[in-house]
Amino acid sequence: MNRMLDTVVRRLVQTGSLEVVDSAGNTRTYGDGTGDLIRLRFTRKSAERNVMIYPGLKFGEEFMNGGFVFDRGSVYDFLELVFSNLKDTYPTKLMEYGAKVRYATRRLRQANNQRRARRNVAHHYDLDGRLYSLFLDKDLQYSCAYFEEGETNLEVAQLAKKRHLASKLALQPGQKVLDIGSGWGGLGLYLAERCGVEVTGVTLSEEQFETSNRRAKERGLSDRVRFLLQDYRTLEGPFDRIVSVGMFEHVGVGHFREYFNTCRDLMKPDGVMLLHSIGRFEGPGDTNSWIQKYIFPGGYIPAISETVPAIELADLKITDVEVLRLHYAKTLRVWRERFMAHREEAKKIYDERFCRMWEYYLAGSETSFRYWDLMNFQIQITRDQNVLPLTRNYMFEAEERLRAEDERAVARGALKLAGE
Known part of the structure; x- marks a missing residue:
C-alpha cells in the first residue's frame, strides 16, 4: 500500500x-x-x-x-x-x-463581476428543474430550514424558516420589499400573501426566473410580486425592506463592500435588511477546491468576522444577530435521503457520474455542518438605529401571528404540506 x-x-x-x-x-x-x-x-x-x-x-x-x-x-x-x-x-x-x-489566492477565484456571476449561477441553478424537485420541499426552498423544537418534517421546517425571516423584517402592508437571490420565488410569494407587501425578486438563473414568475401568475400575485433576471448591482431603489437568503455565499470576499454599499443605496433611510447566509465558526478560510470546481464556482462561505467590517464600512448598523447551528445539517440530511431515494430518476435525467457528484456534494455538506465548522447566521441591518422597537418582542409576536395564519391556511386547504 x-x-x-x-x-x-x-x-x-x-x-x-x-x-x-x-x-x-x-x-x-x-x-x-x-x-x-x-x-x-x-x-x-x-x-x-x-x-x-x-x-x-x-x-x-x-x-x-x-x-x-x-x-x-x-x-x-x-x-x-x-x-x-x-x-x-x-x-x-x-x-x-x-x-x-x-x-x-482566494480573491482570484471569487472575482465575481456581473458577467462571471451570471455564468457561475447558471452552472448550478440552471440545471434541469426536475432534479431539484426530487429532493427539495414542495415550495422549492433551497436554503437552510428552521427546525423548531422537536420538528422533523422538512416542509413544516421550511415554512417555519419563511415565518422566522418575515418576523425579523417588521413588515407593514404596502411596503416595497427586495429579495436578492430570490430562488424559485417561495419566500417572495409568502411575504406578499401573508404580509401584504409588494415584492421584487432578482435572480441570475433563467430556470428560477421562469419558474418564479409562473408561480406568481398561477397564484394571482403578478400585480404584487415580480421576479427579474437581473444583477442586484444594476437595480434602482429605494426599498423599505431587503431580504437576502443564501445569496451572500455567491458574492465573494472581494465584493463584500460592494454588496453592502449597494444594499445601503437601495434601502430607504428607515429601511430594514435581513441577511441569511451560511457561515464559518472558525474565522476566514477558503472554499473547498472540489466544491469550487464542480458545485459552486466563485462561491465562498463567509465568517461573521469578515462580514461585520464590510457592514460597518458601508455606514450600516447591525441591530440583531442569530446563529443557527445544526439546522442545515438536519436540512441536508433530508435532502440527501430524498436524493438517494430518487437516485435512479436523477440518473435518467443525467448519468451515473452526475449522481455520484451530487451524492458526494450532499454528503460532504451535511457532515461539514454536523461535525466541522459550518453554521448559518442571520444579521438584521438598518441605516437608522431608531427604526425598530427597543426589544425583540416584536419578532416573537409577529412570528406567532404568522404561525396562526399558516395554521388557518393549512386547515382550509390553501396551504399544502407534504403527506397531506
Missing part, C-alpha cells in the same frame, strides 16, 4: 472502523474497532496517489470517476468518520501548505 496514504489514514482515523484495500488487493485496518465497518477499495493505483497529492479536489473526483468504491458503508459513512475524527492540524505539511496557498 502507498506508504504516505497509510501514514495519513492511520494518523487521521483514531476512532471507528475502517478498512482500506489498495489496487493490488492489500488490506489495512484503521481505528479502534468501534462502530460499523467501512471498507474503501481502490480500483486503480493512480487514485491512491491522487487522493494523497490533492485530497481536497481528487478525493471527490476519484469517487465520481470510480477510482475507489465502498464495499461496505457509503461515502457519507466515510466522510462522517473522517470529520468526526478531524483535528485542528493538517495530516501532512503538504496539505497545510496547499491550504495556505489557496487562502492567499
Whole structure:
C-alpha cells in the first residue's frame, strides 16, 4: 500500500472502523474497532496517489470517476468518520501548505463581476428543474430550514424558516420589499400573501426566473410580486425592506463592500435588511477546491468576522444577530435521503457520474455542518438605529401571528404540506 496514504489514514482515523484495500488487493485496518465497518477499495493505483497529492479536489473526483468504491458503508459513512475524527492540524505539511496557498489566492477565484456571476449561477441553478424537485420541499426552498423544537418534517421546517425571516423584517402592508437571490420565488410569494407587501425578486438563473414568475401568475400575485433576471448591482431603489437568503455565499470576499454599499443605496433611510447566509465558526478560510470546481464556482462561505467590517464600512448598523447551528445539517440530511431515494430518476435525467457528484456534494455538506465548522447566521441591518422597537418582542409576536395564519391556511386547504 502507498506508504504516505497509510501514514495519513492511520494518523487521521483514531476512532471507528475502517478498512482500506489498495489496487493490488492489500488490506489495512484503521481505528479502534468501534462502530460499523467501512471498507474503501481502490480500483486503480493512480487514485491512491491522487487522493494523497490533492485530497481536497481528487478525493471527490476519484469517487465520481470510480477510482475507489465502498464495499461496505457509503461515502457519507466515510466522510462522517473522517470529520468526526478531524483535528485542528493538517495530516501532512503538504496539505497545510496547499491550504495556505489557496487562502492567499482566494480573491482570484471569487472575482465575481456581473458577467462571471451570471455564468457561475447558471452552472448550478440552471440545471434541469426536475432534479431539484426530487429532493427539495414542495415550495422549492433551497436554503437552510428552521427546525423548531422537536420538528422533523422538512416542509413544516421550511415554512417555519419563511415565518422566522418575515418576523425579523417588521413588515407593514404596502411596503416595497427586495429579495436578492430570490430562488424559485417561495419566500417572495409568502411575504406578499401573508404580509401584504409588494415584492421584487432578482435572480441570475433563467430556470428560477421562469419558474418564479409562473408561480406568481398561477397564484394571482403578478400585480404584487415580480421576479427579474437581473444583477442586484444594476437595480434602482429605494426599498423599505431587503431580504437576502443564501445569496451572500455567491458574492465573494472581494465584493463584500460592494454588496453592502449597494444594499445601503437601495434601502430607504428607515429601511430594514435581513441577511441569511451560511457561515464559518472558525474565522476566514477558503472554499473547498472540489466544491469550487464542480458545485459552486466563485462561491465562498463567509465568517461573521469578515462580514461585520464590510457592514460597518458601508455606514450600516447591525441591530440583531442569530446563529443557527445544526439546522442545515438536519436540512441536508433530508435532502440527501430524498436524493438517494430518487437516485435512479436523477440518473435518467443525467448519468451515473452526475449522481455520484451530487451524492458526494450532499454528503460532504451535511457532515461539514454536523461535525466541522459550518453554521448559518442571520444579521438584521438598518441605516437608522431608531427604526425598530427597543426589544425583540416584536419578532416573537409577529412570528406567532404568522404561525396562526399558516395554521388557518393549512386547515382550509390553501396551504399544502407534504403527506397531506
